[in-house]
Amino acid sequence: MPTTPRKARKLLKEGKAKVITVKPFTIKLLIPTGETKQDITLGIDSGYLNIGFSATTEKKELISGEVKLLAGMSDRIAKKVQYRRIRRQRLRYRKPKFDNRKRKNGWLAPSIQHKLDSHIRFIDKLKSILPITKIIVEVANFDIQKIKNPDIRGAKYQHGEQMGFGNLREYILYRDNHKCQNPNCKNKDTQPILEIHHIKYQSNGGTDTPNNLITLCNKCHTTPNHKQGKFLYEWQINKPKIRGFKDATFMSIVRWKLVKLIDSLHTYGYITKNNRIKYGIEKSHYNDAFVIANGGIQIRVEPIIFEQIRRNNRSLEKFYDAKYIDMRTGEKVRAGDINCGRRTRNKNKNSENLKIYRGRKISDGQRRIRTQRYFYQPNDLVKYEGKVYTVKGSQNNGKYVALKEIKKVPKVELLSPYKFRKGFAC
Numbered sequence: 345m346p347t348t349p350r351k352a353r354k355l356l357k358e359g360k361a362k363v364i365t366v367k368p369f370t371i372k373l374l375i376p377t378g379e380t381k382q383d384i385t386l387g388i389d390s391g392y393l394n395i396g397f398s399a400t401t402e403k404k405e406l407i408s409g410e411v412k413l414l415a416g417m418s419d420r421i422a423k424k425v426q427y428r429r430i431r432r433q434r435l436r437y438r439k440p441k442f443d444n445r446k447r448k449n450g451w452l453a454p455s456i457q458h459k460l461d462s463h464i465r466f467i468d469k470l471k472s473i474l475p476i477t478k479i480i481v482e483v484a485n486f487d488i489q490k491i492k493n494p495d496i497r498g499a500k501y502q503h504g505e506q507m508g509f510g511n512l513r514e515y516i517l518y519r520d521n522h523k524c525q526n527p528n529c530k531n532k533d534t535q536p537i538l539e540i541h542h543i544k545y546q547s548n549g550g551t552d553t554p555n556n557l558i559t560l561c562n563k564c565h566t567t568p569n570h571k572q573g574k575f576l577y578e579w580q581i582n583k584p585k586i587r588g589f590k591d592a593t594f595m596s597i598v599r600w601k602l603v604k605l606i607d608s609l610h611t612y613g614y615i616t617k618n619n620r621i622k623y624g625i626e627k628s629h630y631n632d633a634f635v636i637a638n639g640g641i642q643i644r645v646e647p648i649i650f651e652q653i654r655r656n657n658r659s660l661e662k663f664y665d666a667k668y669i670d671m672r673t674g675e676k677v678r679a680g681d682i683n684c685g686r687r688t689r690n691k692n693k694n695s696e697n698l699k700i701y702r703g704r705k706i707s708d709g710q711r712r713i714r715t716q717r718y719f720y721q722p723n724d725l726v727k728y729e730g731k732v733y734t735v736k737g738s739q740n741n742g743k744y745v746a747l748k749e750i751k752k753v754p755k756v757e758l759l760s761p762y763k764f765r766k767g768f769a770c
Contacts, residue, residue, distance in 0.1 A: 345380075345381055345382060345475065346406050346474075352369070352371055355371065355373070356371065359374070360373060360374055360375050361373050361374055362374060364473070365473070367648065367770035368407055368473065368648060370473045381475050381477075382401050382402070383401065383402075383477045383478065384399050384400070384401055384406065384474055384475060384476045384477055384478075385399070385400055385401075385476075385477070385478045385479075385480060385637045385638055386398070386399045386467070386470060386471075386474075386476045386478070386479045386480070386637060387399075387400070387480050387482075387632075387633040387634060387635070387636030387637025387638075387639070388463070388467065388479065388480070388481045388482070388608075388633060388636065389482050389616075389629050389630075389632040389633040389636060390463055390481055390482065390483075390595065390599075390602060391413075391591055391594075391595070391629070392413070392459065392590050392591035392594040392595070393412070393413055393415065393591065394410050394411065394412055394413065394629050395410060395411040395413065395462075395463060395466060395629070396409075396410045396628070396629030396630045396631075396632050396633035397409060397410070397411070397466070397470065397630065397633050398630055398633035398634040398636070398637045398639060399470065399474055399476060399637065400634065400637045400638065400639045400642050401642070402642075403642060403643065404642050404643040404645075405634060405639060405642050405643060405644050405645050406474065406645070407470070407474070407645065407648065408630045408633065408634055408644070408645055408647045408648070409630050409647040409648035409649055409650060410628075410629040410630050410633075410647065410649060410650070411462075411466055411650040411651075411652060411768060412649070412650070412651045412652065413459060413462055413652050414458075414462070414652040414653070414654065415549065416547065416549075417454075417455045417458050417459075418455045418546070419546060419547045421454050421455060450601070452597065452598070452601075456594060456597060456598065459594060459598070460598050460601060460602060460605075462652060463602055464602075464605055464606060465768075466650075466768055467479065467606055469768060478608075478609065479606055479607075479608035479609065480608060480609045480610065480611055480636050480637060480638075481602055481603055481606070481608050481609070481610050481611075481636075482610070482611050482612065482613060482616055482632070482636050483595070483599035483600070483602075483603060483610045483611070483612065484592075484595050484596075484599060484612065484613050485595075485596050485599065486589070486592035486593075486595060486596050488589050488592055488593070489501060489504075491589070491592070505554060506554070512540075512552065512554070512557070513540055515554065516540050516554060516557045516558070516559055517538060517540075517559055519554070520558065520559035522538065522559070523559065524536065524538065524559060524560050524561035524564055525558050525559050525560060526560055526561075526564040526575070528575070529560075529561060529563075529564050530563070531561045531562075531563040531564065533561075536561040536562065536563070537561060537562040538559055538560070538561055538562075539559075539560055539561070539562055539565045540557050540558070540559060540560075541557070541558050541559075541560045541565050541576065542556055542557060543556050543557070543558055543579055543580065543583050544556055544580050545570070545580065548580065549590070551589075551590065553589070562695065563695040563696070566695060567680055567681075567683075568680070568681040568682075568683075571681065611636055616632050616635050616636055619635045619640065620632065620635045622640075623635070623640045623641070630647045648770060649770070650768045650769065650770055651765075651768075651769055651770075652767070652768055652769075653723050653765050653766055653767065653769050654722075654723075654766075655766045655767060657721075657722065660713060660714050661711060661712070661713045661714070662711070662712050663709070663710075663711050663712075664709060664710050664711075664712065665678040665679050665680050665709050666678070666679040666705065666706075666707060666708050666709035667679070667705070667706040667707045668682065668702045668703060668704070668705055668706060669702075669703035669704045669706065670682060670701055670702075670703065671701045671702070671703040672701050676706055679702075679709065681698075682698040682699060682701050682702055683698060683699065684697050684698070684699050685697050685698060715741075716742070718738040718742040719742070719756070720735045720738065720745050720756070720759070720761070721735065721764075721766070722735055722736060722737055723735065723765045723766075723769075724761070724762075724763065724764050724765055725761075725762040725763040725764075725765060726745070726747075726759040726760065726761060726762055727759065727760045727761075727762045728747065728754055728758060728759050729758075732762050733747040733748065733749050733750065734747065734748040734749065735747065735748075736748045738756075739753060742756065743755065743756060744756065745759055
């Protein structure tokens with residue numbers, strides 16, 4: 345059971361305990377004690393991007409906070425599939441394995457399974473430092489069509505916006521009148537090649553829902569226009585805010601799986617909301633968790649914010665594009681930003697050839713292959729010249745370390761470790 349800071353200092357000084365973790369500060373007794381414990385209820389406000397948690401007794405709250413879950417898992421899985429397919433194409437003697445794949449009952453998509461596993465791992469982490477006797481999880485089942493259209497009922501559920509169209513692309517092209525939706529489009533082709541663009545990039549959490557898709561021609565839908573400062577990048581901010589339903593879909597899929605796997609009780613969102621209003625508590629993930637854990641009048645503690653960080657970056661090779669001087673502006677740009685414009689074998693459909701604007705070459709393109717794992721990894725905290733900085737990456741075979749907050753790249757000998765941030769880090 346939790347103790348006071350004064351008693352903890354005394355136990356550590358007398359050698360009767362040792363430190364296990366610093367945040368939350370946890371000690372382990374080295375002497376036998378009795379088994380007297382009070383009941384602790386852990387409330388979990390589960391979600392797609394955040395987990396709220398709060399552990400309470402009858403008199404006080406022992407720990408609370410929220411976890412920011414790892415994002416971009418779907419994008420990393422897609423890249424892994426791409427790399428694997430390319431690798432298999434180079435080895436023709438390998439037999440295809442697509443007929444060997446089997447899905448067990450209860451199978452979940454890898455990105456959803458990762459979210460579910462993260463919930464369970466963090467709950468196990470809390471159970472390892474507190475003698476939790478009861479867990480309560482808030483569950484919910486969302487009617488997404490009802491959220492979009494409150495008046496929907498009966499047969500209207502079968503009459504979606506894509507009814508009568510063969511696929512999503514066909515619907516988007518019809519909705520946009522088979523025209524490029526860029527108001528500043530300069531494509532003068534009578535029959536331009538039309539493509540579907542994600543307004544909010546998939547790498548930033550954009551979905552395949554119709555309200556996140558728009559029609560563009562091949563001369564507007566180019567790689568340079570996706571870069572920061574270009575109009576497609578700005579559309580993510582200036583276009584109307586897109587309502588996503590990933591969190592609602594996640595809860596509808598895994599709500600009972602989570603309750604069953606951790607053998608917990610469950611409650612519902614409307615009960616949490618009513619109790620939160622009853623006690624005059626503001627809306628937040630850890631406040632919801634406090635109410636879920638039967639909290640109301642107990643003494644509160646300051647919340648702890650955890651962030652889930654990747655343990656390993658398995659990408660061993662990276663490509664860095666060549667740099668040129670753009671003759672139009674005199675600025676240094678990537679070679680891909682001033683490319684030849686070729687998109688198809690039909691030369692008439694290619695975009696403008698921008699290679700003619702390439703000036704002096706600043707640096708060659710290069711492939712960098714990581715041959716070993718370095719001492720400092722991205723997101724670790726280090727001390728440099730008396731201040732704490734965040735590691736961005738290693739350079740020159742680990743001899744130099746790039747830091748996020750400053751441009752200077754110091755030698756590794758000038759740094760001292762402050763905190764290694766992997767997994768669930770405070």
